[in-house]
Amino acid sequence: MKKLLFLLFILALGLQSYGQAKSHLVVFKxxxxxxxxxxxxxxxxxxxxxxxxxxxxSIYALSDSAIYLGPGDSILFENIAxxxxxxxxxxxxxxxxxxxxxxxxxxIGLWQVVYLVNTGELSPDIxxxxxxxxxxxxxxxxxxxxxxxxxxxxxxxxAGWQLATVSMP
Numbered sequence: 817m818k819k820l821l822f823l824l825f826i827l828a829l830g831l832q833s834y835g836q837a838k839s840h841l842v843v844f845k846x847x848x849x850x851x852x853x854x855x856x857x858x859x860x861x862x863x864x865x866x867x868x869x870x871x872x873x874s875i876y877a878l879s880d881s882a883i884y885l886g887p888g889d890s891i892l893f894e895n896i897a898x899x900x901x902x903x904x905x906x907x908x909x910x911x912x913x914x915x916x917x918x919x920x921x922x923x924i925g926l927w928q929v930v931y932l933v934n935t936g937e938l939s940p941d942i943x944x945x946x947x948x949x950x951x952x953x954x955x956x957x958x959x960x961x962x963x964x965x966x967x968x969x970x971x972x973x974x975a976g977w978q979l980a981t982v983s984m985p
Contacts, residue, residue, distance in 0.1 A: 839878040839983045843899050843971050846978065852901055852971065861900035862891060863970070870900075878981045893979045898972040907963045908956035917953040924949065 841860075844851040854860050854875055862871045862883070873885040882890045924945045931939040971977035 839981055841875065841878055841883065842980050842982055843901075844978055844980065845971070845976050852899070860885075862896050863898045863900065864891065864895055865897045868895075880981055896973060896979065898970045898974075899977070899979070900970045906960045908960055910960075912956040913953050916956065917949065920949050920952045 839856065841854040842851055843854070856875050856877065858875055860873070860875055860883070864871065871885060871891060873889075875883060876886050876889075877884040879890075881894075882892050883896075884890045928939055928942060928945075931937075973979075
C-alpha cells in the first residue's frame with residue numbers, strides 16, 4: 817500500500833510539472849526572420865523610455881505585459897525603449913593594439929640589434945618597420961570600429977521591434 821501511495825504521489829508531481837507552462841520572451845520585428853529569445857534566468861539589458869536608468873539583470877518572471885527582474889522589480893513592455901542584444905560588439909580585446917605596438921616594436925628592435933651586431937650596419941628592412949608597426953597596431957582598432965558599426969547591438973521599439981511573451985508546455 818505504501819508503494820502504491822508513493823507511486824501515486826510521484827505521478828501527481830509529474831503531471832503537475834508537465835501542466836505548467838514555460839514562458840519566454842521574444843524580441844521580434846514583423847516581417848523579419850531574425851528574433852531573439854530570452855528565458856527565465858537569462859541576463860537581459862533594457863533601456864527605458866523617458867531617460868530612466870538602464871536596467872540589467874536576470875529575468876525572474878514574465879507576464880503578458882511585463883518583465884520581472886526581481887520579486888518586486890518589474891518593467892512594463894510599454895516602458896521599454898530598446899533591448900540591448902550585445903553590449904560588447906568588439907572582435908578583439910580593447911587594448912590589443914597596445915600589446916601589438918609593444919611586441920612588434922620590441923621584435924623589430926631586437927632584429928635590428930642582432931643584425932647590427934652581426935654585420936656592423938642597420939638592416940635595409942628598417943625602412944619598412946614603421947609600416948609594419950602601424951599595420952599591426954591599427955588593425956585591431958579598425959576591425960573593432962567596423963564591428964561596432966555593423967553588428968546589431970540593440971533592438972529599438974521605435975524601429976519596429978516588438979516584445980511578446982510566449983508560453984509553451
